Amino acid sequence: MSIIVWNCRWLRNPRPVRILKKLVKDKCPNLVFLVETKTGRQRLESVRRSLRLDGCFAVDSVGLSGGIALLWKEEWEVTIINYTRWHISALVKEEVNGQTWQFTGFYGHPETAKRKGSWQLLEMLKPPTPMAWLCAGDFNEIQHQKEKQGTASRPYKQIEDFRRAVEFCGLQDLYSLGQSFTWSNNRRGRDFTKERIDRAMVNKEWNELFSSGTCTVLAAVRSDHSPLCISKHKEDNGKRKRRVCFRYEAAWDLKDECKKIVEKAKKADRMSGGGGNSVRLKLELCKRGLMQWNQKEKVQTQKDINQKLEKISHL
Structure with a gap:
């Protein structure tokens, strides 16, 4: 706190x-x-x-x-x-x-x-x-x-x-x-x-x-x-993780990596019964891929921000 x-x-x-x-x-x-x-x-x-x-x-x-x-x-x-x-x-x-x-x-x-x-x-x-x-x-x-x-x-x-x-x-x-x-x-x-x-x-x-x-x-x-x-206390690095609701960001359309993830999910040939199950599987693959990619992007962005803040502090 x-x-x-x-x-x-x-x-x-x-x-x-x-x-x-x-x-x-x-x-x-x-x-x-x-x-x-x-x-x-x-x-x-x-x-x-x-x-x-x-x-x-x-x-x-x-x-x-x-x-x-x-x-x-x-x-x-x-x-x-x-x-x-x-x-x-x-x-x-x-x-x-x-x-x-x-x-x-x-x-x-x-x-x-x-x-x-x-x-x-x-x-x-x-x-x-x-x-x-x-x-x-x-x-x-x-x-x-x-x-x-x-x-x-x-x-x-x-x-x-x-x-x-x-x-x-x-x-x-x-x-x-x-x-x-x-x-x-x-x-x-x-x-x-x-x-x-x-x-x-x-x-x-x-x-x-x-x-x-x-x-x-x-x-x-x-x-x-x-x-x-x-x-009030020494910093505690053990933060509780909260469940995040997945939402597709419109800005992702501008990223080539994002388009590749969506295309890969569309072409997935693993089926589980066909029909609606196939669509659900592709959506789940797409969601997981986007969430993993977005997490990497956030980590890199935060790293860049921290480096610039350190530079500002030094200056």
């Missing part, structure tokens, strides 16, 4: 939605927190349906600025407890073990002068009673100078204000995997800057509850921010 956190930059464009769909398909998250959706609830409902998630709570953007959303699967009972333009807090109850903990999706103010208000809000969001707490999102701030490369360094007081709020809340960074930086300005030469401003932080209670939790920084695609994949 995992959680996806991503500053997607704009969900009105279908391209980020396609990237998000791939993320959800690959990581199978129970919870998805999105920042800078730059859209309203109606559009988010459409995105929720395309992702095949069950619940959605969205805070509308103001014009083309901001906008956050929390989406989830029904396997977790998610209860929204409070929200603003800059955060969504929810109680999460897991059906499997009945554990309840708090999730806060956070968005630090993009304007430096107003960021102190963000830290005041963060302090107010601390659970009033001891409870496992995961706080993740785009904080728009770093905790150390080493979390930034390029151009001018961050003012010390700016960093210190953020660190004090984190310390007050009893939070610490979740064990991180993948890239060191989560955002870049995509410029070249001396103007190029990269920072670690997206993060997942947890309190002592959450760490004790999920001692093997990790946060993996994924490659940034169609956004200047990298998605975060938060896992």
Whole structure:
């Protein structure tokens, strides 16, 4: 089970939605927190349906600025407890073990002068009673100078204000995997800057509850921010296989290999009683051949995508 956190930059464009769909398909998250959706609830409902998630709570953007959303699967009972333009807090109850903990999706103010208000809000969001707490999102701030490369360094007081709020809340960074930086300005030469401003932080209670939790920084695609994949447990490669209903894809008509499989099934001379049995046999041979071919195509396509994502991550 995992959680996806991503500053997607704009969900009105279908391209980020396609990237998000791939993320959800690959990581199978129970919870998805999105920042800078730059859209309203109606559009988010459409995105929720395309992702095949069950619940959605969205805070509308103001014009083309901001906008956050929390989406989830029904396997977790998610209860929204409070929200603003800059955060969504929810109680999460897991059906499997009945554990309840708090999730806060956070968005630090993009304007430096107003960021102190963000830290005041963060302090107010601390659970009033001891409870496992995961706080993740785009904080728009770093905790150390080493979390930034390029151009001018961050003012010390700016960093210190953020660190004090984190310390007050009893939070610490979740064990991180993948890239060191989560955002870049995509410029070249001396103007190029990269920072670690997206993060997942947890309190002592959450760490004790999920001692093997990790946060993996994924490659940034169609956004200047990298998605975060938060896992409560070590990855389990043993996924349950589900039965797939066979459907012929119209796009297969464009593939020569597909046509050869269909022709081969038509010419099959193995009969089992003739008549209707012969037709059923040929259809079954055709179905099996197409499914095997399609599976190989999917594996190769996924391999190509992963290689390109690795290249993007390296760049």
